[in-house]
Amino acid sequence: MLRRLILVGLVVAFSFGVVGMTQEPVTIQLWHGMSRALGEAIDKLVADFMAEYPYITVESTYQGGYGDLHSKLDAAVVAGNTPTIAQVYTDWISPVKSILYPIGPQLTAEERADIVEGLLPANTFDGVLTTVPFNKSIMILYYNEDLVDTPPATWAEYEQMAKDLTADLDGDGVIDRYGTAFRPSNPEQFLIFLEQAGGSILNEDWTEVTINSAAGLEAMNFINGLVPYSFITNEYMSDHITEAAMFLDTSAGYTYNVGAATNAGFELGVARAPAGPVNGKSMVQGTNLVIYDTDNQTQAQKDAAILLVKFLLRPENTVYWAIHTGYQPVTKSGYQSQEWIDFVASHPYQVAMSEQMLDSFESMPHPSYGDIRSVIMTGWEEVLRGAETPEAALNYMAEEIEPLLQQ
Amino acid sequence: MTDPIDLAKRATLMGRARGTSLRWFYRIRPSWRESFAAYLYLLPALVILGAFVFYPFFSAFRLSMIKWNLLPPRPFVGFDNFRYIFHDKYFWRALWHTVYYVGITVPITMTLAVLIASLLNKGLRFLSFARTSFFLSYISPLVAITMVWRWMFNARFGLFNYFLSLIDKIPFIHVNAVQWLNDPKYALPAVIILSVWHYVGYQAIILLAGMQNIERQYYDAAKVDGASGFQIWRKVTLPLLTPQLFFVFIISLIGSFKIFTEINVLFSGTSGPLRSAETLVYYILRIGGRIGNQTPHLGRAAAASVILFGIIFAFTVFQLTVTQRRVHYQ
Numbered sequence: 001m002l003r004r005l006i007l008v009g010l011v012v013a014f015s016f017g018v019v020g021m022t023q024e025p026v027t028i029q030l031w032h033g034m035s036r037a038l039g040e041a042i043d044k045l046v047a048d049f050m051a052e053y054p055y056i057t058v059e060s061t062y063q064g065g066y067g068d069l070h071s072k073l074d075a076a077v078v079a080g081n082t083p084t085i086a087q088v089y090t091d092w093i094s095p096v097k098s099i100l101y102p103i104g105p106q107l108t109a110e111e112r113a114d115i116v117e118g119l120l121p122a123n124t125f126d127g128v129l130t131t132v133p134f135n136k137s138i139m140i141l142y143y144n145e146d147l148v149d150t151p152p153a154t155w156a157e158y159e160q161m162a163k164d165l166t167a168d169l170d171g172d173g174v175i176d177r178y179g180t181a182f183r184p185s186n187p188e189q190f191l192i193f194l195e196q197a198g199g200s201i202l203n204e205d206w207t208e209v210t211i212n213s214a215a216g217l218e219a220m221n222f223i224n225g226l227v228p229y230s231f232i233t234n235e236y237m238s239d240h241i242t243e244a245a246m247f248l249d250t251s252a253g254y255t256y257n258v259g260a261a262t263n264a265g266f267e268l269g270v271a272r273a274p275a276g277p278v279n280g281k282s283m284v285q286g287t288n289l290v291i292y293d294t295d296n297q298t299q300a301q302k303d304a305a306i307l308l309v310k311f312l313l314r315p316e317n318t319v320y321w322a323i324h325t326g327y328q329p330v331t332k333s334g335y336q337s338q339e340w341i342d343f344v345a346s347h348p349y350q351v352a353m354s355e356q357m358l359d360s361f362e363s364m365p366h367p368s369y370g371d372i373r374s375v376i377m378t379g380w381e382e383v384l385r386g387a388e389t390p391e392a393a394l395n396y397m398a399e400e401i402e403p404l405l406q407q
Numbered sequence: 408m409t410d411p412i413d414l415a416k417r418a419t420l421m422g423r424a425r426g427t428s429l430r431w432f433y434r435i436r437p438s439w440r441e442s443f444a445a446y447l448y449l450l451p452a453l454v455i456l457g458a459f460v461f462y463p464f465f466s467a468f469r470l471s472m473i474k475w476n477l478l479p480p481r482p483f484v485g486f487d488n489f490r491y492i493f494h495d496k497y498f499w500r501a502l503w504h505t506v507y508y509v510g511i512t513v514p515i516t517m518t519l520a521v522l523i524a525s526l527l528n529k530g531l532r533f534l535s536f537a538r539t540s541f542f543l544s545y546i547s548p549l550v551a552i553t554m555v556w557r558w559m560f561n562a563r564f565g566l567f568n569y570f571l572s573l574i575d576k577i578p579f580i581h582v583n584a585v586q587w588l589n590d591p592k593y594a595l596p597a598v599i600i601l602s603v604w605h606y607v608g609y610q611a612i613i614l615l616a617g618m619q620n621i622e623r624q625y626y627d628a629a630k631v632d633g634a635s636g637f638q639i640w641r642k643v644t645l646p647l648l649t650p651q652l653f654f655v656f657i658i659s660l661i662g663s664f665k666i667f668t669e670i671n672v673l674f675s676g677t678s679g680p681l682r683s684a685e686t687l688v689y690y691i692l693r694i695g696g697r698i699g700n701q702t703p704h705l706g707r708a709a710a711a712s713v714i715l716f717g718i719i720f721a722f723t724v725f726q727l728t729v730t731q732r733r734v735h736y737q
Contacts, residue, residue, distance in 0.1 A: 067676075070700050077477055095702065096477050174584065185677050185699070233589060235675045243563075370702030378682075385591065385681050 023055040026300045028308070029083035030060040033069040033287075034135070034325075041324040049311045056304045066287075082292040085305040087134060089287050090122045090362075091369035097125045101293035104129025106306045111313060114331040122362035123288050131288040132309055133330040135321070137252035138357045139192055139282045141271045142237070144261070147245045151271035155196075155222055158246075158274040162229040165245040178231040181244035182223070184381035185234045187373060188283045188363075189248050193219035195283070195361050196276025201376070201401070206366055209401045211376070212394035218277070220390035224383055232384050241268075248273060250285045251353045254326050270349040272356045284362040286327060319343070328357045368404040375400040467716075470709035477703070488710035497682060498711065501690035504595055508602075508686060509663040516603045516659060517652070520610035525640065527611065528618045538615070541608035549605070553672035556601050560587035560673070594679035601669055606662070610655045617651030618644060649734040657726055664688070664719055671698065687715045 034042050039062050046060045061083075063069040070092050076082045077096055093100060104112055105128065112129060119133040143151050147165055152158035162179025169176040182189055194200070199215030202208065210216070231243040238253065241260035249257060254270070261268035273282040289312070291297075291305045311317060315333040319340045322329045329335055335354065344350040363369060379397040382388035388396070432440065446453075474484045492498045527537055544552070559566040568584045575582050587597045621644065629639045645652075667688045670678055676699060678685035689698070691711045696703025 067698070067700055071697060074477060074696065074703055089700070091702065092700075098478065184680070185675075232680075234677045234680075368702070370700070374699070374701055381681060387591075387681055 024300060025055045025057065026298075026304045027057040027059060028085060028301050028304050030058050030308070031063050031069060031073065031083040031086040032060065033063060033066045033087055035062055035065075038135075038325045041321055044324075045312065045317055045321065046308075048317075049308055052311070053304070053307060056307065058308065077292075077294075080294055081296055082294045084297055084301045085289060085291050085308060087287040088131065088290045090131075090365050091373065093131065093290050094125070094365050094367045094369055097130065097367070099292060099294050100125070100130050101291040101297075101302050101305075102128045102130045103132050103289070103291055103306065103309055107132075107310065107313075111310065114313070114333050116330055116332060116335075116358065118284060118358070118360040119330055119362060122284070122365055125365055131290045132313065134287055134289045134312065135252075135325065135327045136284055136286040136330050136357070137250045137327050138284055138353055138360055139188060139248050139273060140251050140353055140356055141246055141273050142249055142257055143246040143269045143271060145267040145269045148269065151246070151269060152274045153272075154274055155276050159222070159226060162226055162246065166229040177242070178244045179229040179246065180226060181231040181233065181237055181240070181247040182226075182384050183234060183237075184232065184384050185377065187377040187380045188285065190219065190223065190376065190380045191363075192248065192273055192281070192283050193222055193276060195281050196273075196279055197222075198276075198278035201364065201372060202366070202405070206364075206405065209398045209405070211401065212391075212398040215278075216394050217390060220383060220394055222276075224390045227384060227386065230384070251328065251357075252286065252326050254349070254353075270352045272352050272359075279359075281359055281361050282356045284357070284360045315340075328353060371404050372401050375404075467709045467712050470705055471713045473706050475703075475705040475709075481706075484706070488706045489714075491707055492711050492714070497685065498690060500682065501685045501687050504684060505664060505666075505686045508595060508599060508666060509660065512599050512602050512606075512663050513656070513659050515599075516606050516610060517655060519603065519607045520614055520655065521645075521648075521652075523607065523611040524614035524618055525644070527615050528644075538612060541611050543608065544605055545609035545612075549668050550672050552605065553601065553669050557588065557673055557675075560597050562586045562589060588674060589680055591680045591683035594674070594684040598666070598669055598673060598679075598684050601673065602663070602666065605669075606659060610659065613655055614648060614651050617648050621647045646735045650736055653726075653730060653734045656730070657723065660722060660726075661719055664715065664722075667692065687711065687718075691715065 030042075030046065032039075032042055042060060046058045050056060050058055063072050066089070069087065070089075073082070073086055073088065073092060077099065082099075102125075104124075107129075115133065119136060120129065123129055123131045123133060141151055148161065152161050158180070165177065165179040166175060167177050168174060191201075194211070194216055197215040197219040199210065199213055199219055201211045203210050231240065231247075233240055233243075236253065236256065237244070237247050237249055238256040238260040241257065242264050251270075258268050272280060274280075289309055291302055291309070293302065312321070313331055315329075315331060315337045316339065318329040318331050318334040319337050321327060322334070322340070323343050329340060334340055335358070344354060363373070366372065375397055378400075379388070379393035382396075383390055383393045435443070471488055472483055472485060473481045474487065475481050523541060527534060527541075558564070562568060562584060565587070567587060571582045571584060574580060585593055587593050625643050625647065626639060629643050634642065665688050666686055670684050670686065670689055673679075674684060678689045678693070685693070691708050692698050693701060694704050694711065695708030696705075
């Protein structure tokens with residue numbers, strides 16, 4: 001009897017083992033836009049993943065910067081020849097949500113609950129978690145430590161300090177140092193003030209434009225008041241690090257900004273964005289992971305991609321990614337892991353970034369968000385360059401966004 | 408080079424050897440037979456041109472009439488895209504910027520090129536060195552030189568403002584530092600300066616080649632008649648240079664209408680402050696979603712490119728009919 005049991009047990013174990021070993025090999029394509037150190041970090045994670053799942057081959061390809069990645073993905077969507085999984089901004093995929101393979105339903109409840117809350121709305125389409133956050137950064141305030149002792153905590157402090165720090169150092173009538181700086185091609189800077197004033201681009205159910213509400217005007221007026229004390233450039237601030245004493249920029253630019261400051265001979269501090277009248281939230285930047293549900297993708301490929309996503313969400317991997325790239329972990333367990341806690345302890349600037357990341361908002365997954373954003377960018381630049389009043393710019397935005405809601 | 412007829416004969420012989428006949432081929436009229444062989448030779452090039460030039464060219468007309476979405480449906484909308492563009496103030500600005508840019512860049516570059524070519528033609532000591540150095544600006548990669556120029560235009564540390572500050576030191580002259588890349592007034596002029604510098608060498612070399620091809624006898628005859636140096640230049644060199652001038656004019660006109668790279672690099676992936684240096688091609692690529700991560704609206708972009716095509720086509724026809732009459736061939 002015992003012998004028979006052992007035999008049956010062996011047969012069962014053996015057959016499972018065989019099934020496990022003869023798992024059909026599957027190859028998936030991962031398209032990303034991460035070069036240099038960031039690309040190496042992806043390669044390392046992918047290699048670890050393949051070691052754990054020997055039957056899965058991940059063809060991970062760098063497709064160029066975000067612009068190239070976006071065009072190639074659009075072309076692939078039109079041609080029906082998408083990769084299995086790719087790095088995407090929300091507005092790249094919101095127009096094509098019908099060909100996406102929702103990731104959320106394939107995750108366990110724990111995995112879903114583990115994702116940082118602020119990161120969920122931009123990844124949720126029609127109530128279903130469809131994509132998952134991957135390389136996420138946060139807009140924070142950088143400041144010159146030689147000039148700023150305590151970074152501004154409120155709008156009023158920010159405005160006062162910007163005013164005080166703007167200076168014509170050699171008395172030739174030209175301002176040599178500005179209190180702060182803004183980037184016209186970065187309308188997210190405006191969206192932070194809009195959110196902090198309690199405003200929004202659209203109402204809750206996306207049926208009405210609310211950008212020109214009282215809150216919108218308050219935010220735009222605040223920026224308008226800062227314009228005389230602001231260095232305005234479309235170039236990266238790391239190329240103009242001495243021009244301004246404080247500026248809002250993404251945490252992903254930390255190494256570039258600090259490198260530039262070190263070259264210029266000063267220390268660069270990092271703080272949370274100054275808080276507005278309603279809240280102190282800042283805006284999340286960076287891309288998410290999408291799995292395509294197109295005809296060229298088999299179920300086995302989609303399943304393998306889900307395994308890759310689950311792998312990347314594990315605390316040790318999101319933390320590895322964050323430590324080696326300058327992005328932020330995307331799961332709560334990542335933030336709570338000892339490795340991350342130790343990392344933050346030895347890198348004090350990370351405190352502000354992490355705190356801000358956990359008090360953040362993200363762009364809305366509206367199908368026309370790409371167009372809405374470019375309208376906002378146009379109006380925002382007009383205010384920064386003094387070409388329009390805040391009221392006129394906001395009304396222009398509202399007029400242009402209105403027809404985009406009908407589509 | 409094998410003669411096509413020969414080839415056909417050989418094919419027939421080979422056919423006979425295998426027991427078949429290509430006699431039908433010889434029943435075709437000889438002139439057709441020749442064109443057939445010629446088209447056969449052209450086929451590889453035609454296939455490539457067809458796939459990458461002609462097909463996209465004609466499909467742009469089709470695209471301009473549909474509302475293009477990433478995923479179907481892509482409904483036919485008639486002239487809606489054109490209507491959208493004609494109501495977009497940025498289209499009209501882009502058109503104006505393009506005309507302004509072309510209207511200034513082409514004449515200035517050509518005038519300078521004629522002057523440089525004339526000087527080089529005078530018989531410079533280090534002619535080949537001078538030629539190379541003028542050509543260098545043209546053969547250097549556009550993106551690389553534009554990045555260098557971005558620094559030269561830098562408002563605080565750039566070379567241009569340094570020169571302006573030197574001029575400022577001259578008594579009674581006052582010039583301010585210019586925010587070249589950050590002031591809507593100066594954005595397009597900055598692009599023009601860069602373009603003139605970039606293309607003048609290329610044009611000068613072509614014109615120089617043209618000048619050196621002018622036969623000596625014309626100059627000798629003019630000298631015998633007692634013409635002064637300037638008169639010779641005005642009455643002999645320039646008229647006999649018209650074929651090259653005409654060529655350079657068309658090439659640079661079409662090229663200038665298509666300016667894009669310089670702008671995109673100079674203004675860090677934007678078209679300048681308040682889009683003050685946005686040209687038609689930039690506009691087309693922007694609304695087509697190729698720049699700045701924008702949502703692609705290929706229908707609108709195609710409509711705008713049809714308009715750009717119309718403009719360039721009109722100019723070319725104008726040049727071929729009107730300007731051509733003033734070209735003198737030797």
